[in-house]
Amino acid sequence: MDADAAPRRVRADAERSTARILEAAEAVLAEDPTAPLERIADAAGLARATVHRRFSSRAALLDALAAQLAQRYVQGLAEARVDTAPPVDAMLRMTETAFALKLAHRFAVQLTASMTPEVQGGLDRLFARLREAGAITAPDPTWGRRVYLALLHEVNDLPADSPMLDGDDLAARAGLLVGTVLRALGGVWPPAR
Amino acid sequence: MDADAAPRRVRADAERSTARILEAAEAVLAEDPTAPLERIADAAGLARATVHRRFSSRAALLDALAAQLAQRYVQGLAEARVDTAPPVDAMLRMTETAFALKLAHRFAVQLTASMTPEVQGGLDRLFARLREAGAITAPDPTWGRRVYLALLHEVNDLPADSPMLDGDDLAARAGLLVGTVLRALGGVWPPAR
DNA sequence: ACGAAATGCGCCACCGGTGTCGCAGTTGAT
DNA sequence: ATCAACTGCGACACCGGTGGCGCATTTCGT
Numbered sequence: 001m002d003a004d005a006a007p008r009r010v011r012a013d014a015e016r017s018t019a020r021i022l023e024a025a026e027a028v029l030a031e032d033p034t035a036p037l038e039r040i041a042d043a044a045g046l047a048r049a050t051v052h053r054r055f056s057s058r059a060a061l062l063d064a065l066a067a068q069l070a071q072r073y074v075q076g077l078a079e080a081r082v083d084t085a086p087p088v089d090a091m092l093r094m095t096e097t098a099f100a101l102k103l104a105h106r107f108a109v110q111l112t113a114s115m116t117p118e119v120q121g122g123l124d125r126l127f128a129r130l131r132e133a134g135a136i137t138a139p140d141p142t143w144g145r146r147v148y149l150a151l152l153h154e155v156n157d158l159p160a161d162s163p164m165l166d167g168d169d170l171a172a173r174a175g176l177l178v179g180t181v182l183r184a185l186g187g188v189w190p191p192a193r
Numbered sequence: 194m195d196a197d198a199a200p201r202r203v204r205a206d207a208e209r210s211t212a213r214i215l216e217a218a219e220a221v222l223a224e225d226p227t228a229p230l231e232r233i234a235d236a237a238g239l240a241r242a243t244v245h246r247r248f249s250s251r252a253a254l255l256d257a258l259a260a261q262l263a264q265r266y267v268q269g270l271a272e273a274r275v276d277t278a279p280p281v282d283a284m285l286r287m288t289e290t291a292f293a294l295k296l297a298h299r300f301a302v303q304l305t306a307s308m309t310p311e312v313q314g315g316l317d318r319l320f321a322r323l324r325e326a327g328a329i330t331a332p333d334p335t336w337g338r339r340v341y342l343a344l345l346h347e348v349n350d351l352p353a354d355s356p357m358l359d360g361d362d363l364a365a366r367a368g369l370l371v372g373t374v375l376r377a378l379g380g381v382w383p384p385a386r
Numbered sequence: 387a388c389g390a391a392a393t394g395c396g397c398c399a400c401c402g403g404t405g406t407c408g409c410a411g412t413t414g415a416t
Numbered sequence: 417a418t419c420a421a422c423t424g425c426g427a428c429a430c431c432g433g434t435g436g437c438g439c440a441t442t443t444c445g446t
Contacts, residue, residue, distance in 0.1 A: 013444060014392060036433055047394050052435060140356045147373065150343045163333045180340065184377035207422060229403055240424050245405065 018054050020044045025065055037061075070116040072101055077122040087129040088178070094126070095152075095174040102156050120145065130182075137186030148181050155180075211247050213237045218258055230254075263309040265294060270315040280322040281371070287319070288345075288367040295349050313338065323375075330379030341374050348373075 024044035028035045037058060041048040055061040080094035127144030130136045138144055155177045160168035164176055217237035221228045230251060234241040248254040273286035320337030323329045331337055348370045353361035357369055 017392080037435095038433085048434095049395075049436090050393060053392080056435085058434070138357075143351075143355065143357045146347045146351075147344065150347045151340065151377075154339045154343045158336075158339075162336065164331075164336045180377045183379065184344075184373045186376065210422085230405095231403080241404090242406085242425075243423060246422080249405090251404070 014054070017044075017046060017050060021046065021051055021054055021061070022065060022068060025061060026069075029065070069101070070119060073098075073119045074116070074122070076101070077119065077126075082122055082126045082129075087126060087133050088135050088182070091126060091130065091181075092174055092178055095177055096170045098152060099156065099170045099173050123148065127185075130185075136182055144181075144185055147184055148177075151177055151180055151184075207247070210237075210239060210243060214239065214244055214247055214254070215258060215261060218254060219262075222258070262294070263312060266291075266312045267309070267315070269294070270312065275315055275319045275322075280319060280326050281328050281375070284319060284323065285367055285371055288370055289363045291345060292349065292363045292366050316341065320378075323378075329375055337374075337378055340377055341370075344370055344373055344377075 021040065021044045025040045028040050028043050032039075037051055038048045040061075041051045044051070051061070055064060076094055076097035080090045080097065082090045082094060085093075123145045124141040127136070127138075127141035127148075130144070131139065131141070136144065155173050158165060158173070158176075165172045214233065214237050218233045221233050221236050225232075230244055231241045233254075234244045237244070244254070248257060269287055269290035273283045273290065275283045275287060277283075278286075316338045317334040320329070320331075320334035320341075323337070324332065324334070329337065348366050351358060351366070351369075358365045
Protein backbone atom coordinates (compact mmCIF):
# COMPACT_ATOMS: atom_id res chain seq x y z
CA MET A 1 0.00 0.00 0.00
CA ASP A 2 3.12 2.15 0.03
CA ALA A 3 6.09 2.79 -2.18
CA ASP A 4 4.97 0.99 -5.29
CA ALA A 5 3.63 1.64 -8.78
CA ALA A 6 5.86 4.63 -9.35
CA PRO A 7 5.24 7.45 -11.76
CA ARG A 8 8.38 8.75 -10.09
CA ARG A 9 11.23 6.35 -9.78
CA VAL A 10 12.28 4.86 -6.48
CA ARG A 11 15.93 4.79 -5.65
CA ALA A 12 17.40 1.31 -5.27
CA ASP A 13 18.56 2.43 -1.88
CA ALA A 14 15.10 3.13 -0.62
CA GLU A 15 13.73 -0.08 -1.90
CA ARG A 16 16.31 -2.01 0.07
CA SER A 17 15.36 -0.16 3.22
CA THR A 18 11.78 -1.13 2.69
CA ALA A 19 12.80 -4.75 2.41
CA ARG A 20 14.96 -4.57 5.53
CA ILE A 21 12.13 -3.01 7.47
CA LEU A 22 9.70 -5.72 6.48
CA GLU A 23 12.26 -8.36 7.34
CA ALA A 24 12.98 -6.83 10.74
CA ALA A 25 9.30 -6.31 11.45
CA GLU A 26 8.61 -9.94 10.74
CA ALA A 27 11.28 -11.07 13.17
CA VAL A 28 10.50 -8.61 15.93
CA LEU A 29 6.74 -8.87 15.75
CA ALA A 30 6.93 -12.64 15.78
CA GLU A 31 8.27 -12.37 19.31
CA ASP A 32 6.17 -9.47 20.45
CA PRO A 33 3.27 -8.43 18.25
CA THR A 34 2.96 -5.13 20.11
CA ALA A 35 6.61 -4.15 19.88
CA PRO A 36 7.05 -0.42 19.26
CA LEU A 37 8.23 0.79 15.88
CA GLU A 38 11.52 1.83 17.40
CA ARG A 39 12.45 -1.77 18.13
CA ILE A 40 11.75 -2.66 14.52
CA ALA A 41 13.80 0.28 13.33
CA ASP A 42 16.70 -0.79 15.53
CA ALA A 43 16.51 -4.34 14.26
CA ALA A 44 16.59 -3.01 10.73
CA GLY A 45 19.52 -0.76 11.54
CA LEU A 46 17.53 2.31 10.62
CA ALA A 47 16.16 5.34 12.38
CA ARG A 48 12.55 5.30 13.45
CA ALA A 49 11.87 8.33 11.26
CA THR A 50 13.01 6.36 8.25
CA VAL A 51 10.46 3.69 8.98
CA HIS A 52 7.85 6.41 9.02
CA ARG A 53 9.13 7.62 5.70
CA ARG A 54 8.63 4.21 4.08
CA PHE A 55 5.36 3.42 5.81
CA SER A 56 3.12 6.30 6.66
CA SER A 57 1.81 4.64 9.80
CA ARG A 58 2.13 1.57 11.90
CA ALA A 59 -1.06 0.27 10.35
CA ALA A 60 0.39 0.69 6.88
CA LEU A 61 3.42 -1.36 7.86
CA LEU A 62 1.25 -4.09 9.31
CA ASP A 63 -0.83 -4.14 6.16
CA ALA A 64 2.19 -4.47 3.95
CA LEU A 65 3.50 -7.25 6.12
CA ALA A 66 0.20 -9.06 6.06
CA ALA A 67 0.05 -8.77 2.30
CA GLN A 68 3.55 -10.15 1.94
CA LEU A 69 2.75 -13.09 4.18
CA ALA A 70 -0.52 -13.81 2.47
CA GLN A 71 1.29 -13.87 -0.82
CA ARG A 72 3.79 -16.41 0.49
CA TYR A 73 0.98 -18.62 1.65
CA VAL A 74 -0.72 -18.39 -1.70
CA GLN A 75 2.51 -19.33 -3.37
CA GLY A 76 2.98 -22.22 -0.97
CA LEU A 77 -0.51 -23.41 -1.72
CA ALA A 78 0.18 -23.28 -5.42
CA GLU A 79 3.50 -25.07 -5.16
CA ALA A 80 1.89 -27.80 -3.09
CA ARG A 81 -0.63 -28.24 -5.90
CA VAL A 82 -3.50 -28.36 -3.48
CA ASP A 83 -5.99 -28.46 -6.32
CA THR A 84 -4.46 -31.21 -8.38
CA ALA A 85 -2.05 -33.43 -6.43
CA PRO A 86 -3.28 -36.29 -4.24
CA PRO A 87 -4.69 -34.30 -1.32
CA VAL A 88 -2.72 -35.94 1.47
CA ASP A 89 0.53 -35.33 -0.39
CA ALA A 90 -0.44 -31.74 -1.01
CA MET A 91 -1.31 -31.31 2.65
CA LEU A 92 2.05 -32.64 3.70
CA ARG A 93 3.89 -30.33 1.35
CA MET A 94 1.82 -27.31 2.28
CA THR A 95 2.42 -28.04 5.94
CA GLU A 96 6.16 -28.17 5.52
CA THR A 97 6.26 -24.83 3.81
CA ALA A 98 3.99 -23.44 6.48
CA PHE A 99 6.48 -24.46 9.14
CA ALA A 100 9.27 -22.99 7.10
CA LEU A 101 7.44 -19.69 7.47
CA LYS A 102 7.07 -20.28 11.18
CA LEU A 103 8.72 -17.10 12.31
CA ALA A 104 5.72 -15.22 11.20
CA HIS A 105 3.05 -17.62 12.30
CA ARG A 106 1.93 -16.60 15.71
CA PHE A 107 0.99 -13.13 14.64
CA ALA A 108 0.35 -13.97 11.04
CA VAL A 109 -2.96 -15.45 11.97
CA GLN A 110 -3.73 -13.14 14.83
CA LEU A 111 -3.34 -10.67 12.03
CA THR A 112 -6.49 -11.97 10.44
CA ALA A 113 -5.87 -9.73 7.49
CA SER A 114 -3.27 -12.18 6.28
CA MET A 115 -5.88 -14.93 6.19
CA THR A 116 -6.90 -13.72 2.81
CA PRO A 117 -10.08 -15.17 1.34
CA GLU A 118 -7.72 -16.59 -1.23
CA VAL A 119 -5.76 -18.54 1.37
CA GLN A 120 -8.91 -19.60 3.14
CA GLY A 121 -10.39 -20.78 -0.08
CA GLY A 122 -7.32 -22.78 -0.93
CA LEU A 123 -7.41 -24.57 2.39
CA ASP A 124 -11.13 -25.17 2.16
CA ARG A 125 -10.74 -26.73 -1.24
CA LEU A 126 -7.98 -28.91 0.14
CA PHE A 127 -10.21 -30.23 2.90
CA ALA A 128 -13.03 -30.79 0.47
CA ARG A 129 -10.69 -32.86 -1.68
CA LEU A 130 -9.46 -34.77 1.35
CA ARG A 131 -13.01 -35.73 2.05
CA GLU A 132 -13.72 -36.79 -1.50
CA ALA A 133 -10.60 -38.92 -1.40
CA GLY A 134 -11.81 -40.56 1.80
CA ALA A 135 -8.89 -39.32 3.88
CA ILE A 136 -11.28 -37.68 6.31
CA THR A 137 -14.98 -37.97 7.03
CA ALA A 138 -15.80 -34.58 8.52
CA PRO A 139 -18.09 -32.92 6.00
CA ASP A 140 -17.39 -29.25 6.72
CA PRO A 141 -14.20 -27.89 5.10
CA THR A 142 -14.39 -24.80 7.29
CA TRP A 143 -14.15 -26.92 10.37
CA GLY A 144 -11.21 -28.74 8.89
CA ARG A 145 -9.45 -25.49 8.22
CA ARG A 146 -10.01 -24.29 11.75
CA VAL A 147 -8.68 -27.46 13.30
CA TYR A 148 -5.69 -27.39 11.00
CA LEU A 149 -4.78 -23.83 11.80
CA ALA A 150 -5.26 -24.25 15.53
CA LEU A 151 -3.02 -27.30 15.67
CA LEU A 152 -0.50 -25.70 13.36
CA HIS A 153 0.32 -23.24 16.09
CA GLU A 154 0.40 -25.90 18.73
CA VAL A 155 2.83 -28.06 16.80
CA ASN A 156 4.93 -25.03 15.98
CA ASP A 157 5.21 -24.18 19.67
CA LEU A 158 6.17 -27.70 20.56
CA PRO A 159 9.66 -27.74 22.10
CA ALA A 160 12.26 -29.51 20.00
CA ASP A 161 12.76 -32.18 22.65
CA SER A 162 9.12 -33.14 22.87
CA PRO A 163 8.56 -36.90 22.98
CA MET A 164 6.13 -36.35 20.11
CA LEU A 165 8.93 -35.39 17.76
CA ASP A 166 11.69 -37.39 16.10
CA GLY A 167 14.30 -34.73 15.73
CA ASP A 168 13.31 -31.14 15.10
CA ASP A 169 13.08 -31.13 11.37
CA LEU A 170 10.15 -29.86 9.43
CA ALA A 171 9.18 -33.31 8.31
CA ALA A 172 8.66 -34.55 11.87
CA ARG A 173 6.42 -31.63 12.73
CA ALA A 174 4.57 -31.79 9.46
CA GLY A 175 3.97 -35.50 9.93
CA LEU A 176 2.68 -35.03 13.44
CA LEU A 177 0.36 -32.25 12.40
CA VAL A 178 -1.03 -33.98 9.35
CA GLY A 179 -1.57 -37.21 11.23
CA THR A 180 -3.26 -35.49 14.12
CA VAL A 181 -5.53 -33.43 11.91
CA LEU A 182 -6.53 -36.31 9.66
CA ARG A 183 -7.37 -38.46 12.66
CA ALA A 184 -9.20 -35.61 14.34
CA LEU A 185 -11.36 -35.24 11.25
CA GLY A 186 -12.23 -38.88 11.15
CA GLY A 187 -9.57 -40.21 8.87
CA VAL A 188 -7.27 -43.14 9.43
CA TRP A 189 -3.63 -42.42 9.97
CA PRO A 190 -1.23 -43.92 9.34
CA PRO A 191 -3.23 -45.45 6.51
CA ALA A 192 -4.18 -49.07 7.05
CA ARG A 193 -3.13 -51.15 4.11
CA MET B 194 -4.63 -9.88 46.23
CA ASP B 195 -6.75 -6.92 47.37
CA ALA B 196 -9.44 -6.26 49.85
CA ASP B 197 -9.39 -9.46 51.81
CA ALA B 198 -8.28 -10.86 55.16
CA ALA B 199 -9.28 -7.78 57.06
CA PRO B 200 -7.84 -6.60 60.33
CA ARG B 201 -9.94 -3.59 59.48
CA ARG B 202 -13.44 -4.32 58.39
CA VAL B 203 -14.64 -3.90 54.85
CA ARG B 204 -17.98 -2.36 54.27
CA ALA B 205 -20.49 -4.69 52.62
CA ASP B 206 -20.93 -1.97 50.03
CA ALA B 207 -17.33 -2.04 48.98
CA GLU B 208 -17.26 -5.77 48.70
CA ARG B 209 -20.15 -5.69 46.29
CA SER B 210 -18.32 -3.16 44.15
CA THR B 211 -15.36 -5.49 44.00
CA ALA B 212 -17.58 -8.27 42.79
CA ARG B 213 -19.23 -6.08 40.17
CA ILE B 214 -15.87 -4.97 38.90
CA LEU B 215 -14.63 -8.52 38.50
CA GLU B 216 -17.83 -9.48 36.78
CA ALA B 217 -17.66 -6.55 34.40
CA ALA B 218 -13.97 -7.10 33.75
CA GLU B 219 -14.63 -10.68 32.82
CA ALA B 220 -17.28 -9.72 30.31
CA VAL B 221 -15.45 -6.78 28.79
CA LEU B 222 -12.04 -8.39 28.60
CA ALA B 223 -13.50 -11.48 26.99
CA GLU B 224 -14.34 -9.34 23.99
CA ASP B 225 -11.25 -7.17 24.07
CA PRO B 226 -8.40 -8.22 26.31
CA THR B 227 -6.81 -4.80 25.99
CA ALA B 228 -9.91 -2.79 26.82
CA PRO B 229 -9.10 0.26 28.96
CA LEU B 230 -10.12 0.31 32.59
CA GLU B 231 -12.67 2.94 31.82
CA ARG B 232 -14.70 0.54 29.74
CA ILE B 233 -14.72 -1.92 32.60
CA ALA B 234 -15.73 0.79 35.02
CA ASP B 235 -18.59 1.79 32.75
CA ALA B 236 -19.76 -1.78 32.42
CA ALA B 237 -19.72 -2.06 36.19
CA GLY B 238 -21.63 1.18 36.54
CA LEU B 239 -18.81 2.70 38.52
CA ALA B 240 -16.29 5.48 38.10
CA ARG B 241 -12.84 4.62 36.94
CA ALA B 242 -11.41 6.05 40.14
CA THR B 243 -13.44 3.56 42.12
CA VAL B 244 -11.92 0.70 40.22
CA HIS B 245 -8.54 2.05 41.17
CA ARG B 246 -9.61 2.17 44.77
CA ARG B 247 -10.46 -1.55 44.79
CA PHE B 248 -7.51 -2.62 42.69
CA SER B 249 -4.37 -0.63 42.98
CA SER B 250 -3.39 -1.21 39.39
CA ARG B 251 -4.54 -2.82 36.20
CA ALA B 252 -2.15 -5.67 36.87
CA ALA B 253 -3.69 -6.25 40.28
CA LEU B 254 -7.12 -6.51 38.71
CA LEU B 255 -5.87 -8.95 36.11
CA ASP B 256 -4.24 -11.03 38.81
CA ALA B 257 -7.40 -11.17 40.87
CA LEU B 258 -9.37 -12.16 37.82
CA ALA B 259 -6.90 -14.84 36.87
CA ALA B 260 -6.98 -16.25 40.38
CA GLN B 261 -10.76 -16.33 40.33
CA LEU B 262 -10.83 -18.13 37.01
CA ALA B 263 -8.16 -20.61 37.99
CA GLN B 264 -10.15 -21.44 41.06
CA ARG B 265 -13.24 -22.11 38.99
CA TYR B 266 -11.31 -24.45 36.76
CA VAL B 267 -9.90 -26.28 39.73
CA GLN B 268 -13.39 -26.64 41.09
CA GLY B 269 -14.62 -27.86 37.72
CA LEU B 270 -11.85 -30.40 37.61
CA ALA B 271 -12.77 -31.67 41.05
CA GLU B 272 -16.47 -31.85 40.30
CA ALA B 273 -15.76 -33.80 37.14
CA ARG B 274 -13.82 -36.27 39.29
CA VAL B 275 -10.97 -36.35 36.82
CA ASP B 276 -8.93 -38.54 39.12
CA THR B 277 -11.52 -41.16 39.90
CA ALA B 278 -14.36 -41.31 37.40
CA PRO B 279 -14.05 -43.18 34.12
CA PRO B 280 -11.80 -40.79 32.22
CA VAL B 281 -13.97 -40.27 29.17
CA ASP B 282 -16.93 -39.39 31.37
CA ALA B 283 -14.80 -37.01 33.38
CA MET B 284 -13.53 -35.41 30.22
CA LEU B 285 -17.05 -34.87 28.98
CA ARG B 286 -18.16 -33.29 32.23
CA MET B 287 -15.08 -31.12 32.50
CA THR B 288 -15.59 -29.95 28.96
CA GLU B 289 -19.15 -28.94 29.58
CA THR B 290 -18.21 -26.85 32.58
CA ALA B 291 -15.37 -25.34 30.58
CA PHE B 292 -17.85 -24.19 27.95
CA ALA B 293 -20.10 -22.85 30.65
CA LEU B 294 -17.21 -20.57 31.56
CA LYS B 295 -16.76 -19.63 27.94
CA LEU B 296 -17.04 -15.90 28.37
CA ALA B 297 -13.65 -15.92 29.94
CA HIS B 298 -11.91 -18.41 27.73
CA ARG B 299 -10.15 -16.53 25.03
CA PHE B 300 -8.20 -14.39 27.40
CA ALA B 301 -8.23 -16.86 30.26
CA VAL B 302 -5.58 -18.88 28.57
CA GLN B 303 -3.80 -16.02 26.93
CA LEU B 304 -3.57 -14.96 30.51
CA THR B 305 -1.27 -17.84 31.18
CA ALA B 306 -1.31 -16.99 34.82
CA SER B 307 -4.70 -18.63 35.05
CA MET B 308 -3.25 -21.85 33.71
CA THR B 309 -2.14 -22.68 37.19
CA PRO B 310 0.19 -25.63 37.61
CA GLU B 311 -2.72 -27.07 39.50
CA VAL B 312 -5.01 -26.90 36.49
CA GLN B 313 -2.31 -28.14 34.16
CA GLY B 314 -1.59 -31.03 36.45
CA GLY B 315 -5.23 -31.97 36.61
CA LEU B 316 -5.50 -32.06 32.85
CA ASP B 317 -2.28 -33.98 32.46
CA ARG B 318 -3.47 -36.61 34.91
CA LEU B 319 -6.69 -36.85 32.95
CA PHE B 320 -4.86 -37.54 29.72
CA ALA B 321 -2.62 -40.07 31.42
CA ARG B 322 -5.71 -41.87 32.66
CA LEU B 323 -7.29 -41.72 29.23
CA ARG B 324 -4.27 -43.50 27.89
CA GLU B 325 -4.29 -46.14 30.58
CA ALA B 326 -7.93 -46.77 29.83
CA GLY B 327 -7.13 -47.19 26.15
CA ALA B 328 -9.23 -44.22 25.04
CA ILE B 329 -6.22 -42.66 23.37
CA THR B 330 -2.83 -43.93 22.28
CA ALA B 331 -0.71 -40.75 22.33
CA PRO B 332 1.78 -41.27 25.15
CA ASP B 333 2.51 -37.67 26.12
CA PRO B 334 -0.11 -36.07 28.40
CA THR B 335 1.33 -32.63 27.75
CA TRP B 336 0.61 -33.01 24.08
CA GLY B 337 -2.90 -34.11 24.89
CA ARG B 338 -3.44 -31.07 27.04
CA ARG B 339 -2.19 -28.77 24.33
CA VAL B 340 -4.42 -30.26 21.68
CA TYR B 341 -7.36 -30.11 24.02
CA LEU B 342 -6.88 -26.48 24.91
CA ALA B 343 -6.28 -25.43 21.32
CA LEU B 344 -9.42 -27.10 20.07
CA LEU B 345 -11.39 -25.86 23.06
CA HIS B 346 -11.06 -22.36 21.72
CA GLU B 347 -11.85 -23.42 18.22
CA VAL B 348 -15.05 -25.15 19.22
CA ASN B 349 -15.99 -22.25 21.43
CA ASP B 350 -15.66 -19.86 18.51
CA LEU B 351 -17.73 -22.07 16.26
CA PRO B 352 -20.85 -20.22 15.16
CA ALA B 353 -24.09 -21.65 16.52
CA ASP B 354 -25.27 -22.56 13.03
CA SER B 355 -22.22 -24.55 12.10
CA PRO B 356 -23.01 -27.83 10.35
CA MET B 357 -20.80 -29.46 12.96
CA LEU B 358 -23.26 -28.68 15.71
CA ASP B 359 -26.68 -30.05 16.58
CA GLY B 360 -28.17 -27.08 18.29
CA ASP B 361 -26.05 -24.70 20.27
CA ASP B 362 -26.15 -26.37 23.64
CA LEU B 363 -23.13 -27.18 25.69
CA ALA B 364 -23.56 -30.89 25.13
CA ALA B 365 -23.20 -30.58 21.35
CA ARG B 366 -20.02 -28.59 21.64
CA ALA B 367 -18.62 -30.79 24.35
CA GLY B 368 -19.33 -33.88 22.29
CA LEU B 369 -17.68 -32.44 19.22
CA LEU B 370 -14.62 -31.41 21.17
CA VAL B 371 -14.19 -34.64 23.06
CA GLY B 372 -14.66 -36.73 19.95
CA THR B 373 -12.24 -34.65 17.93
CA VAL B 374 -9.59 -34.69 20.63
CA LEU B 375 -9.86 -38.40 21.32
CA ARG B 376 -9.59 -39.20 17.64
CA ALA B 377 -6.73 -36.76 17.20
CA LEU B 378 -4.85 -38.54 19.96
CA GLY B 379 -5.32 -41.92 18.42
CA GLY B 380 -8.48 -43.08 20.09
CA VAL B 381 -11.62 -44.46 18.56
CA TRP B 382 -14.72 -42.32 18.64
CA PRO B 383 -17.52 -42.95 18.79
CA PRO B 384 -16.51 -46.19 20.51
CA ALA B 385 -16.87 -49.29 18.35
CA ARG B 386 -18.86 -51.89 20.15
C1' DA C 387 31.53 15.10 -10.40
C1' DC C 388 27.17 16.72 -9.82
C1' DG C 389 22.41 17.05 -8.39
C1' DA C 390 18.64 14.53 -6.67
C1' DA C 391 17.07 11.74 -3.25
C1' DA C 392 17.30 9.16 0.84
C1' DT C 393 19.20 8.97 5.48
C1' DG C 394 20.24 9.98 10.60
C1' DC C 395 19.24 12.83 14.23
C1' DG C 396 17.09 15.70 17.31
C1' DC C 397 12.95 17.98 18.58
C1' DC C 398 8.22 18.70 19.28
C1' DA C 399 3.14 17.95 19.38
C1' DC C 400 -0.36 14.77 20.22
C1' DC C 401 -2.95 10.93 21.95
C1' DG C 402 -4.65 7.30 24.90
C1' DG C 403 -4.26 4.95 29.01
C1' DT C 404 -2.79 4.88 33.95
C1' DG C 405 -2.53 6.29 38.51
C1' DT C 406 -3.29 10.02 42.23
C1' DC C 407 -5.65 13.51 44.75
C1' DG C 408 -9.17 16.23 47.00
C1' DC C 409 -13.77 17.39 47.76
C1' DA C 410 -18.58 17.01 48.10
C1' DG C 411 -22.34 13.81 48.53
C1' DT C 412 -24.19 9.28 49.79
C1' DT C 413 -24.55 4.93 52.09
C1' DG C 414 -23.91 1.54 55.73
C1' DA C 415 -23.08 -0.01 60.58
C1' DT C 416 -24.38 0.58 65.39
C1' DA D 417 -28.89 9.80 64.61
C1' DT D 418 -24.32 9.89 64.01
C1' DC D 419 -19.83 8.90 62.36
C1' DA D 420 -16.98 6.44 59.43
C1' DA D 421 -16.38 4.70 55.17
C1' DC D 422 -17.30 4.49 50.42
C1' DT D 423 -18.73 6.74 46.11
C1' DG D 424 -18.82 9.95 42.06
C1' DC D 425 -16.59 13.45 39.74
C1' DG D 426 -13.24 16.31 37.89
C1' DA D 427 -8.57 17.66 37.50
C1' DC D 428 -3.84 16.71 37.00
C1' DA D 429 0.71 14.65 36.10
C1' DC D 430 2.94 11.09 33.85
C1' DC D 431 4.28 7.77 30.52
C1' DG D 432 4.96 5.29 26.22
C1' DG D 433 4.14 5.21 21.60
C1' DT D 434 3.03 7.71 17.20
C1' DG D 435 3.58 10.88 13.68
C1' DG D 436 5.56 15.19 11.67
C1' DC D 437 9.37 18.64 10.70
C1' DG D 438 13.70 20.57 9.43
C1' DC D 439 18.48 20.31 8.69
C1' DA D 440 22.95 18.57 7.97
C1' DT D 441 25.02 14.44 5.81
C1' DT D 442 25.54 10.45 3.00
C1' DT D 443 24.48 7.73 -0.93
C1' DC D 444 22.85 6.72 -5.46
C1' DG D 445 22.05 7.58 -10.49
C1' DT D 446 23.98 9.38 -14.72
